[in-house]
Amino acid sequence: MVPEADAQKLKDAAASMPSITMSAKQVCDLEMIGIGAFSPLEGFVGPDDFTSICTNMRLSNGTPWPIPITLAVDDATKDALAEGKQAALHHPDGTLMAVIDVTSIYAHDKKLEIPNVFGTEDEAHPGVKAVVDEGDWLVGGPVHVITTEADSGDAERFESHRLPPAKTREAFDKLGWSRVAAFQTRNPIHRAHEYLCKCAQEICDGLLVHPLVGETKPGDIPADVRMKCYETIIEHYFVDERTMLSVMPAAMRYAGPREAILHALIRQNYGASHFIVGRDHAGVGDYYGTYDAQLIFDQFTRDEIMVEPLKFEHAAWSNRAQGMVSAKTFPKIQGDQIFLSGTKVREMLARGERPPGEFSRPEVADVLIEWAVNAAAPA
Amino acid sequence: MVPEADAQKLKDAAASMPSITMSAKQVCDLEMIGIGAFSPLEGFVGPDDFTSICTNMRLSNGTPWPIPITLAVDDATKDALAEGKQAALHHPDGTLMAVIDVTSIYAHDKKLEIPNVFGTEDEAHPGVKAVVDEGDWLVGGPVHVITTEADSGDAERFESHRLPPAKTREAFDKLGWSRVAAFQTRNPIHRAHEYLCKCAQEICDGLLVHPLVGETKPGDIPADVRMKCYETIIEHYFVDERTMLSVMPAAMRYAGPREAILHALIRQNYGASHFIVGRDHAGVGDYYGTYDAQLIFDQFTRDEIMVEPLKFEHAAWSNRAQGMVSAKTFPKIQGDQIFLSGTKVREMLARGERPPGEFSRPEVADVLIEWAVNAAAPA
Numbered sequence: 001m002v003p004e005a006d007a008q009k010l011k012d013a014a015a016s017m018p019s020i021t022m023s024a025k026q027v028c029d030l031e032m033i034g035i036g037a038f039s040p041l042e043g044f045v046g047p048d049d050f051t052s053i054c055t056n057m058r059l060s061n062g063t064p065w066p067i068p069i070t071l072a073v074d075d076a077t078k079d080a081l082a083e084g085k086q087a088a089l090h091h092p093d094g095t096l097m098a099v100i101d102v103t104s105i106y107a108h109d110k111k112l113e114i115p116n117v118f119g120t121e122d123e124a125h126p127g128v129k130a131v132v133d134e135g136d137w138l139v140g141g142p143v144h145v146i147t148t149e150a151d152s153g154d155a156e157r158f159e160s161h162r163l164p165p166a167k168t169r170e171a172f173d174k175l176g177w178s179r180v181a182a183f184q185t186r187n188p189i190h191r192a193h194e195y196l197c198k199c200a201q202e203i204c205d206g207l208l209v210h211p212l213v214g215e216t217k218p219g220d221i222p223a224d225v226r227m228k229c230y231e232t233i234i235e236h237y238f239v240d241e242r243t244m245l246s247v248m249p250a251a252m253r254y255a256g257p258r259e260a261i262l263h264a265l266i267r268q269n270y271g272a273s274h275f276i277v278g279r280d281h282a283g284v285g286d287y288y289g290t291y292d293a294q295l296i297f298d299q300f301t302r303d304e305i306m307v308e309p310l311k312f313e314h315a316a317w318s319n320r321a322q323g324m325v326s327a328k329t330f331p332k333i334q335g336d337q338i339f340l341s342g343t344k345v346r347e348m349l350a351r352g353e354r355p356p357g358e359f360s361r362p363e364v365a366d367v368l369i370e371w372a373v374n375a376a377a378p379a
Numbered sequence: 380m381v382p383e384a385d386a387q388k389l390k391d392a393a394a395s396m397p398s399i400t401m402s403a404k405q406v407c408d409l410e411m412i413g414i415g416a417f418s419p420l421e422g423f424v425g426p427d428d429f430t431s432i433c434t435n436m437r438l439s440n441g442t443p444w445p446i447p448i449t450l451a452v453d454d455a456t457k458d459a460l461a462e463g464k465q466a467a468l469h470h471p472d473g474t475l476m477a478v479i480d481v482t483s484i485y486a487h488d489k490k491l492e493i494p495n496v497f498g499t500e501d502e503a504h505p506g507v508k509a510v511v512d513e514g515d516w517l518v519g520g521p522v523h524v525i526t527t528e529a530d531s532g533d534a535e536r537f538e539s540h541r542l543p544p545a546k547t548r549e550a551f552d553k554l555g556w557s558r559v560a561a562f563q564t565r566n567p568i569h570r571a572h573e574y575l576c577k578c579a580q581e582i583c584d585g586l587l588v589h590p591l592v593g594e595t596k597p598g599d600i601p602a603d604v605r606m607k608c609y610e611t612i613i614e615h616y617f618v619d620e621r622t623m624l625s626v627m628p629a630a631m632r633y634a635g636p637r638e639a640i641l642h643a644l645i646r647q648n649y650g651a652s653h654f655i656v657g658r659d660h661a662g663v664g665d666y667y668g669t670y671d672a673q674l675i676f677d678q679f680t681r682d683e684i685m686v687e688p689l690k691f692e693h694a695a696w697s698n699r700a701q702g703m704v705s706a707k708t709f710p711k712i713q714g715d716q717i718f719l720s721g722t723k724v725r726e727m728l729a730r731g732e733r734p735p736g737e738f739s740r741p742e743v744a745d746v747l748i749e750w751a752v753n754a755a756a757p758a
Contacts, residue, residue: 198708199578203689237700242707310582321616322736323702328621329577357701 001034002144010144014088014096018080020073020139021090022097025130027150028214028251029069030089030098032266034145035164037248039269044071046104046140054109054116057258057299064265064304066258067117071100072108072134081105081139089143093152097145104140118255120287126217127254127284148249156223158213163246168208169271171244177205181310182272184263184281186212186220186252188229188368190360192315194237195324200276200310206242208272209234215251217284223247225371232363246270256280256288257296261305264297268307275307279314317358350376380413381523389523393467393478397459399452399518400469401476404509406529407593407630408448409468409477411645413524414543416627418648423450425483425519433488433495436637436678443644443683445637446496450479451487451513460484460518468522472531476524483519497634499666505596506633506663527628535602537592542625547587548650550623556584560689561651563642563660565591565599565631567608567747569739571694572657573616574703579655579689585621587651588613594630596663602626604750611742625649635659635667636675640684643676647686654686658693696737729755 002010022030032038045053045068048060053068071089073081081087081102089098114121114128123129149157163171172180181200185193189209201207209230213223227247234243250266253259259282264275281293289295294311302308313326316337321330325337338358340348345355349372354365381389401409411417424432424447427439432447450468452460460466460481468477493500493507502508528536542550551559560579564572568588580586588609592602609624629645632638638661643654660672673690681687692705695716700709704716717737719727724734728751733744 199581201708202578202691239710329580331618
């Protein structure tokens, strides 16, 4: 972020620069860069890093980095830019958010990026589709971020929970947490998630519930509803002094294994020592193997990715064990475990029914019912 | 261990050597050395290591080692020995177990050992008492172990579960377990212990239930009863392919924090990557602070003690959480948790009553009832 003293000078200069209007995903990426959550990146990647990331999951200097953070633009925008000059980065609503030092303008090699990053070229994949729809040119260079918040205001910014990495690290120091487990989520916390969080919490000093609130695909539960679920479950079922709720403004790519690595590196920046990786982390549909996002960590050393991945399997209530269990911790007996599909749960919620207490905490179910009933009602 | 081909030669030679009859604790220590569980020790410590261990928790070469493994002898035995010569080590029943190359004979500095190792000089402490009662001379030197099993036979040797470190490592490789959590125990597994084990199991590939079956103090539950508890709970409540039961033949010192370090180093030798450290690990009475055995790990780097300590708090069933919880994972509500004292549980068992299912699995309770009812009956 640019110091306030320099911001006005930059704003004045920006008025005469060529302008790039960012997509929602690019706005998220810009914020992640600006707050240090994408460290060591200080801007959008240039051609060497782009190629190295796509082919080797590393920056050109060898540092692990799994997904290129790109500023894609269309032909007309590209024609107005020049290497060695600056450009103004605008929010879709017109807000000036940053200035980029354009160090490279290069063709967007989608044929390289898409299969490498997503493991598929199927345009039904929301992450693939997003790249396909982007501009055919990429602009690389460091950014000077003036603001991360658009003029239009955004009801879902969760400012009080929006701590940048420096602030979460400061908070962990203050709390005396040297072992911090981070939990990435873009879903409400049902008992299965609560169980993973608490297993991690038992072996750490504290838990960072760190929901992704950046751009997600249509059909995902809105971030404000999810936040209400997190606040509710923490209030009733977690220990305040051991639990921190903060938001993570990245956009989802649904890139499965590669995105799991990205999510881990981000949490390292936020000061976590451990990172929960469940089955099909950051996946969508059937594009990735259940444990691909866990196995990919074997391609890096502990010194390269300094957060320890905590690899969990699917958990559910077992009547015979009288507790939450996974395939690792309890012999499976046909029909013993309480399992509900996402579709089934949505149907129950839309009818105003709480799922069983073994599946969802009633307080969380009530938050979801309020949303689901309204969402199901004709507009 | 001495290769079988050389054993006979050594036995013949031993006949003309001075003899040391070992205590039960020394027999345990000899076995631990012989099987490689006390690696890098290859024998009983000499004076430099003794002093360095007592004062710095390290061998004289700097390697972490918290408790001196000593061969204490009385005046008469000492007078028959000579530095540079060998001596025969016998089991109390007369069995020749090993030969020691005597490299040092030195005064047993109990005034240095006791307060440093145990943090107290109170003879009511069973570990302190054992050292006080030992001989006033120490014999140092490498040992050549001929056998770890006395002629008298021992109903509680658990041979089928008595894997040396090389064999557990081999088994983990075969099972594909790279992350193995070891659980040290000298108590039956109630639900609280089961919970710690399963939390660890969720984040690892497998669990090594690794009960200490060496010398313990009177009043501890006999090893054979405990083994039956472990087998029973594993049969009914653990996943076979993720759980290994093996015994660890060390003697207890009840040295709390220092013994926690010893137990961790031992498990490193057995091939574990993680080690469960509960509250008051290896403690007795009120000699140690609840978390001293966890905090002591901060005095070593991750490269020095390569197993990761998993530091757990006391766990119990919570009615409101409908699950096992600790102070880390659930807000405490007065009277919500099911807690029973050890004394209370013993009383129930002796009356033939099962503790509540939230405290003990009924199958385990039945094993303990069978033992407790017999133990309570007049002889």
